[in-house]
Amino acid sequence: xxxxxxxxxxxxNKPGRMARVARTLADAGVNIRAxxxxxxxxxGVIRMVVDDTERGYKALHDxxxxxxxxxxxxxxxxxxxxxxxxxxxxxxxxxVNVDYAYAFVTAKFKRAMLILRVDDIQRATEVxxxxxxxxxxxxxxxxx
Amino acid sequence: xxxxxxxxxERMPIEDLHKMQEERLRYFVRYVxxxxxxxxxxxxxxxxxxxxxxxxSDVTKxxxxxxRDLRDTYPTGMFCLPENWVVRYHVSSGTTGxxxxxGYTQGDVDTWSESxxxxxxxxxxxxxxxxxxxxxxxxxxxxxxxxxxxERIGATVLPxxxxxxxxxxxxxxxxxxxxxxxxxxxxxxxxxVAQKMGVSIRDDTRLKAGIFGAEPWSEETRRRxxxxxxxxxxxxxxxxxxxxxxxxxxxxxxxIHIWADMFxxxxxxxxxxxxxxxxxxxxxxxxSLDKWAFPLxxxxxxxxxxxxNEPCECGRTHPRIMRILGRTDDMIIVRGINVFPSQVxxxxxxxxxxxxxxxxIVDRKGPLDVMTVKVEVTESAFSDKIADLxxxxxxxxxxxxxxxxxxxKVELVEPGAIPRSEGKARRVIDKRxx
Ligand SMILES: [Zn+2]
Numbered sequence: 001x002x003x004x005x006x007x008x009x010x011x012x013n014k015p016g017r018m019a020r021v022a023r024t025l026a027d028a029g030v031n032i033r034a035x036x037x038x039x040x041x042x043x044g045v046i047r048m049v050v051d052d053t054e055r056g057y058k059a060l061h062d063x064x065x066x067x068x069x070x071x072x073x074x075x076x077x078x079x080x081x082x083x084x085x086x087x088x089x090x091x092x093x094x095x096v097n098v099d100y101a102y103a104f105v106t107a108k109f110k111r112a113m114l115i116l117r118v119d120d121i122q123r124a125t126e127v128x129x130x131x132x133x134x135x136x137x138x139x140x141x142x143x144x
Numbered sequence: 145x146x147x148x149x150x151x152x153x154e155r156m157p158i159e160d161l162h163k164m165q166e167e168r169l170r171y172f173v174r175y176v177x178x179x180x181x182x183x184x185x186x187x188x189x190x191x192x193x194x195x196x197x198x199x200x201s202d203v204t205k206x207x208x209x210x211x212r213d214l215r216d217t218y219p220t221g222m223f224c225l226p227e228n229w230v231v232r233y234h235v236s237s238g239t240t241g242x243x244x245x246x247g248y249t250q251g252d253v254d255t256w257s258e259s260x261x262x263x264x265x266x267x268x269x270x271x272x273x274x275x276x277x278x279x280x281x282x283x284x285x286x287x288x289x290x291x292x293x294x295e296r297i298g299a300t301v302l303p304x305x306x307x308x309x310x311x312x313x314x315x316x317x318x319x320x321x322x323x324x325x326x327x328x329x330x331x332x333x334x335x336x337v338a339q340k341m342g343v344s345i346r347d348d349t350r351l352k353a354g355i356f357g358a359e360p361w362s363e364e365t366r367r368r369x370x371x372x373x374x375x376x377x378x379x380x381x382x383x384x385x386x387x388x389x390x391x392x393x394x395x396x397x398x399x400i401h402i403w404a405d406m407f408x409x410x411x412x413x414x415x416x417x418x419x420x421x422x423x424x425x426x427x428x429x430x431x432s433l434d435k436w437a438f439p440l441x442x443x444x445x446x447x448x449x450x451x452x453n454e455p456c457e458c459g460r461t462h463p464r465i466m467r468i469l470g471r472t473d474d475m476i477i478v479r480g481i482n483v484f485p486s487q488v489x490x491x492x493x494x495x496x497x498x499x500x501x502x503x504x505i506v507d508r509k510g511p512l513d514v515m516t517v518k519v520e521v522t523e524s525a526f527s528d529k530i531a532d533l534x535x536x537x538x539x540x541x542x543x544x545x546x547x548x549x550x551x552x553k554v555e556l557v558e559p560g561a562i563p564r565s566e567g568k569a570r571r572v573i574d575k576r577x578x
Contacts, residue, residue: 008528010521012557040530042555047528064560066526099529 002125002135004074005053006115009046010066013039021046021060028059033141034104034115047102049074049115051142071121074136075128077103077112087114087133094127096120106144147459149265149297150258153405154460161404161461166200168433169408173197173206176439179224182217183441203408203431203442204419210444211244214385219245225437235283236384246285246384247437253292255434256387259403260293263392266401266458267353267378269323271298274350276316278326278334279358280567281305285388286358290325299323306330306566309337317343320350325389328356328365328377329569332500335373336564346374355380357389359568360470360486364493366397368500381468383445385438386430399452399464406434409463410442411451414472422453427472428465446472448484476506476572478513481550485571488517488552491543497525497536501562507575515552517544520559 011017018037025032034049050056053069060067077083091098099117106113113136118124128135136144148154156164174194176183187193190207197205214222223230230247237243248256269275275294279286287305294301302321304312312334315321324331331354338345345351354369357380369377381400382390386407391400402409410419411426420426428447432440450466470484477483485504492498499520507514519540521533533556540554563570 006528008526010526010533010556010558012561038530040534043533043557045528045530045533061523064558066521066523066559068523068526068528070528 002073002137003071003121004049004115004136004138004141006070006072006117007048007050007053007056007060008068008070009048009060011037011044011046013042013044018046020063021065024059024063024065025050025056028055030056030059033106033144034102034113036100036102036115038100047100047115049141070117073116073118073121073124073128074141075114075116076134076136077114079112083112084114086131087116087128090127090131090133091116091118091124094123096124096127108144146265146270149262153403154262154266154462156461158455158461162200165404165408165433168405169200169203169431170194170197172431172433172439173441176224176441180222182213182222183224186441200408203410206431206442208417208429208442208444209440211385211446214244215242218242220247223247223438225249230437233283234285234288234384234388236285237283244384246387248387249437252387252435252437255406256289256390257292257296259387259390259406260289260392261296262403263380263390263394263401264293264297264299264355266394266460267355267376267392268395269294269297269299269353273299273322274302274320275299276302276304276312276321276324278304278306278312278324278330279389284567285382285384286325289382289388289390290355294325309334309566310341313338313341313343313349316349316351322350323353323355324351325355325380327358327565327568328354328361328369329359329501329564330566331356331369331377332365333564333566335369336500351375353378355392357381360468360474360484362486362490362493363467364490365500368493379467381465383447385440385443385445386432387435394456394458394460396456396458398456399466401456401460401462401464404433404462407432409451409465411449411465420451422451425450425469448472448475474572476504476515476574478506478515478550481548483515483548483550487547488544489571491547492517492519492540495536495540495543497522498540499559501564501569502571503562504572505575506572513576515550516555517552518555518557518562520562521556523559 031051038045097119101116103114177194186207192205231250232248235243277290281287354377366377378393380389380392408431410429414427428445448469452464455461470486499522503518505516537554544552
């Protein structure tokens with residue numbers, strides 16, 4: 001399964017919000033793999049990929065957070081110059097728009113991964129596969 | 145099920161009602177004049193004597209009274225009977241200034257219960273119903289008022305009072321409450337807690353009616369309550385000076401029936417102090433016609449409403465007031481424009497992405513008033529895209545602007561971020577007064 005579930009949390013732009021999210025997940029035994037914060041004035045959206053999406057979602061929802069799940073792709077970045085360009089170019093050439101992206105490095109395998117939210121996930125998966133870009137599966141994300 | 149509690153009075157032809165009001169007005173004008181030095185002085189200042197009041201329309205010759213008089217004569221200077229006639233006090237805590245004390249004879253308590261018995265019957269409640277009274281008991285009139293009114297119609301009272309919400313829901317299920325009386329904001333909170341407990345008001349309880357008051361609320365909130373819980377939501381009105389919660393809508397939900405044998409009501413223009421026409425917005429003024437310890441003469445409640453003298457389709461002939469827009473005390477003036485919190489509420493409740501709780505914050509930045517409206521984002525509307533959230537916030541702002549004619553800053557906050565209330569919700573924080 002190449003589509004990854006990302007968890008998004010609505011958060012007011014106030015001190016301690018991030019800590020509350022992190023603690024809620026830690027208490028539920030959920031590990032954060034990648035995280036980014038998008039801000040817009042008074043509020044922001046915390047986006048995360050975690051090892052156990054279902055458990056993470058439930059813990060945050062029950063903890064009173066506004067949570068949603070979003071389908072994203074996790075793309076392995078080649079450790080060569082132009083690795084990112086290749087991905088962006090492949091998507092662009094095929095009319096797939098990137099809503100946002102954020103990168104992280106896996107602890108165990110020391111590989112750079114890129115989380116991508118695109119407007120057409122089906123098409124993105126196809127064209128990236130054709131271009132020989134490796135997409136991480138849900139199982140891999142759980143294990144890394 | 146009975147249709148009317150007191151059919152002779154409730155369906156009395158209008159001319160007979162007016163005749164009854166006229167007699168009672170004449171009687172009570174003389175009564176307060178003879179029993180109270182406060183009223184004697186007021187009448188003298190206004191150049192009016194009891195003999196001048198002959199017709200119903202002569203009521204306009206009488207002087208107005210207001211909360212200020214109550215404070216100036218604190219605690220019992222406007223009472224018309226000595227304290228040994230008084231069987232009960234209620235005290236309302238003034239947010240500003242002294243509290244106000246009201247007193248009741250046994251007859252006054254009975255009249256209060258009679259009034260509610262008519263109202264509760266008109267929404268289909270009676271023997272066999274279990275009415276959960278989740279208004280505060282004690283000095284506040286809500287709890288005891290509904291309590292005695294419910295007992296009067298032979299219903300079973302579950303006097304839970306406010307608070308301990310999870311237990312309220314358990315008892316609602318275990319004892320099978322069929323109706324609940326509380327503030328609309330507390331009921332929305334009860335529903336929120338019930339959902340967290342996995343209890344559906346619609347499917348897991350017998351609740352069919354809610355009697356909601358003690359704070360102004362909107363048609364949009366009624367729709368939200370009814371759609372989300374499957375109960376019928378009825379408006380109830382009354383203030384502590386009038387005795388407490390007294391008058392309700394009937395099952396047709398089209399205005400609150402004010403029993404004309406108990407109160408004479410006027411709606412006036414607060415600028416000219418003249419009565420406005422039926423259907424026009426104005427300030428409610430009440431004269432009591434069956435209240436003995438603490439009668440009211442042209443008392444300016446301060447609530448803004450619309451009078452409707454047309455008999456209701458339910459067969460009741462008494463006048464109705466349409467939904468209370470707010471109290472003149474609650475009105476906030478932002479950049480010279482009058483804003484009632486209930487107007488903000490009716491805008492917000494039309495937008496499904498917005499939760500049930502909101503707060504209005506008014507502050508002054510330099511010479512300018514700034515109004516901020518905090519609203520909670522519901523989970524079903526949350527999309528993870530910043531752009532969607534921005535457009536939601538802009539949409540709320542646009543709709544507020546079109547109704548209120550002022551630009552408000554809209555702040556999206558997390559669910560639960562706005563404090564919940566078990567009694568009257570605190571909707572406005574005016575930092576300019578601090
Ligand atoms: Zn009616």
